[in-house]
Amino acid sequence: MLVEEGYLLLKKLEGKKISDVDLVNKGSDGQKIMNAIGLKNDSSPLDFEDGDLKTNKHLNGKPAETLWISQMQNNLTEFEKGLDFYDSWIYKKIKQFIYLPIDKSGDHIIGKPQIISEEKLPNLYKKLAINFNHISWEIKKSIHHKETLHTINGPNNYLQIRTKAGKNKYGSYTPMKINGHQLKDKYMAFYFKKNFLNCFI
Numbered sequence: 001m002l003v004e005e006g007y008l009l010l011k012k013l014e015g016k017k018i019s020d021v022d023l024v025n026k027g028s029d030g031q032k033i034m035n036a037i038g039l040k041n042d043s044s045p046l047d048f049e050d051g052d053l054k055t056n057k058h059l060n061g062k063p064a065e066t067l068w069i070s071q072m073q074n075n076l077t078e079f080e081k082g083l084d085f086y087d088s089w090i091y092k093k094i095k096q097f098i099y100l101p102i103d104k105s106g107d108h109i110i111g112k113p114q115i116i117s118e119e120k121l122p123n124l125y126k127k128l129a130i131n132f133n134h135i136s137w138e139i140k141k142s143i144h145h146k147e148t149l150h151t152i153n154g155p156n157n158y159l160q161i162r163t164k165a166g167k168n169k170y171g172s173y174t175p176m177k178i179n180g181h182q183l184k185d186k187y188m189a190f191y192f193k194k195n196f197l198n199c200f201i
Helices: 003-011 029-036 073-081 089-094 122-144
Strands: 052-059 067-071 096-103 114-117 159-163 176-178 181-184 188-192
Touching (some): 052 067, 067 089, 073 122
Antiparallel strands (some): 067 188, 096 114
């Protein structure tokens, strides 16, 4: 399914309660939305053939949370070599995506979908590149100097890396390592900051 097709299907759900569009499946609101429009919830890099679907919690018409983009533990060797935004898996995931707010002030109400893309917002994506490349440099530096990674925000406060991990079957967190060095005691991920989301809300 293409992003444009998904957008048209999501437009039909605008204003409806999550509970009214998916009465069977358990899981997150995002998983229920995917099921409602016929998307598979699998390990594919992208939800659509040409982009991603990103749902986010809204309260009173505004983003209430930062928005998860992707885990980073499988891409550490790319940062070690030096990774530019336009060569990254992050760019592939976010160069075109559907942003779908879910208002959780009361009932979980599906909001207005928007297609966000580099083609539509070129200046915003230039700032994303600056943010990513700053974070990428900091990660590379931590790898080379065998330092511990911490939360890093981009200079425009549009992107962030921070911890995102669940405990393993032994009840502990799996460390994020490269070349035998522990960068962090748990996995980390890239997020959109609310500053970025508010640019198109």
